Amino acid sequence: MKSPFFRTIAHFFHGFETQTQKRGDLVFFGIVALLTLIGILFVYDSSVVIAMRDFSDRFYFAKEQMKWLVLGWIAFAVFSFISYKNWYRAAVPLLMVTIGLLLAVFIPGISIKAYGARRWINLGFTVLQPAEFAKLALIMYLSAWFSSKERKRLGSFLLLLTMVVGLILLEPDLGTASIVLSIALLLYFFSGAPLYHFMVLVPLLMAGVIVLSVVSPYRFARLTSFFNPEKDPLGSSYQIRQATLALGSGGIMGVGIGKSRQKYEYLPEANTDSIFATIGEETGRIGGSVV
Numbered sequence: 001m002k003s004p005f006f007r008t009i010a011h012f013f014h015g016f017e018t019q020t021q022k023r024g025d026l027v028f029f030g031i032v033a034l035l036t037l038i039g040i041l042f043v044y045d046s047s048v049v050i051a052m053r054d055f056s057d058r059f060y061f062a063k064e065q066m067k068w069l070v071l072g073w074i075a076f077a078v079f080s081f082i083s084y085k086n087w088y089r090a091a092v093p094l095l096m097v098t099i100g101l102l103l104a105v106f107i108p109g110i111s112i113k114a115y116g117a118r119r120w121i122n123l124g125f126t127v128l129q130p131a132e133f134a135k136l137a138l139i140m141y142l143s144a145w146f147s148s149k150e151r152k153r154l155g156s157f158l159l160l161l162t163m164v165v166g167l168i169l170l171e172p173d174l175g176t177a178s179i180v181l182s183i184a185l186l187l188y189f190f191s192g193a194p195l196y197h198f199m200v201l202v203p204l205l206m207a208g209v210i211v212l213s214v215v216s217p218y219r220f221a222r223l224t225s226f227f228n229p230e231k232d233p234l235g236s237s238y239q240i241r242q243a244t245l246a247l248g249s250g251g252i253m254g255v256g257i258g259k260s261r262q263k264y265e266y267l268p269e270a271n272t273d274s275i276f277a278t279i280g281e282e283t284g285r286i287g288g289s290v291v
Contacts, residue, residue: 036072038291040065046263046278047271061271091137091144098137101130102167119171131168131176138164138184146191154197157188174212174219181205239274242267246277247288254284 044062051060105111105118112120112127121128141160145153161184168177185205189198213219221236229237229244246262249255260281263270270278280288 035291036069040069041257042275042279043271045258045282046260046275049264050271087140088144088147091141094137095141098130098133099163099167101128101133102164105130105167105171117171117173119173131171131173131180134164134168134176134180135183138180139187142184142187142191146187149192154193157184169212172216174209174216178209239268243274243277246274246281250281250284250288252284252286254280254282254287257282 040062043065044059047061048058051058051062054060057063101121104121110121111118112122114120119129119131121130161181165177165181165184168180185198185201213223221232225231225237225240229240231237233241242262246260246267249261255261260270260278262281263278267274267277276288276291279291283291
């Protein structure tokens with residue numbers, strides 16, 4: 001039995017640890033809250049032109065963002081009261097639902113085809129992108145699976161990864177597939193997998209991504225445009241050139257919030273794909289680095 005002195009010391013350090021954890025939670029919460037507010041500001045700022053052009057309402061995209069922000073914070077508040085251990089049981093059903101949604105993307109009538117890809121499902125009241133759910137579902141499933149020690153699971157892991165990543169690649173969506181692949185590999189690594197698995201897996205997967213980029217004409221065009229932006233300035237290189245111009249115009253301090261010139265329909269998808277270029281132009285390298 002510990003003496004009163006040692007019990008007092010143990011209690012002190014436990015209290016210190018608890019306070020440190022609470023401070024860490026508050027800092028994390030503050031960062032998330034700040035980023036969401038910055039997001040609202042720049043979604044509005046970068047979308048004014050196209051919102052007026054398409055909807056005659058300069059606040060259209062900002063209001064849409066606010067709607068999802070409110071729903072997100074409500075979900076955050078609700079889920080904060082649910083123990084993370086409960087998600088262990090939900091991991092398998094969630095993964096099955098996600099795989100079903102990834103398959104539903106290829107069903108004519110409910111899927112939406114845009115820009116040469118099938119990545120969305122029309123639910124009537126909103127549009128769903130299953131590949132985004134795949135990120136969360138895979139994190140939950142692999143975390144539940146890898147929480148217990150198990151030998152010789154590399155084959156099963158690769159089979160699951162091939163199924164999920166393969167369906168995303170068929171949409172096609174190489175960018176999201178690469179993110180999902182990276183998440184899965186990191187979780188596999190942190191679960192205590194042997195290092196030699198990565199010495200084999202990583203080069204093979206990198207080679208696979210390169211092959212997929214080269215064999216597809218539009219991906220190959222993007223790849224060559226990245227390495228040589230001067231190749232097709234009004235075609236495949238247009239977006240990267242305009243984004244570079246926006247960031248370069250911002251310099252160190254930026255041109256000022258609301259004063260971007262590139263958002264006036266020079267920068268493609270200024271309020272979505274290229275929103276960071278708008279942030280960099282208006283707040284400069286300093287603001288972009290803070291974000």
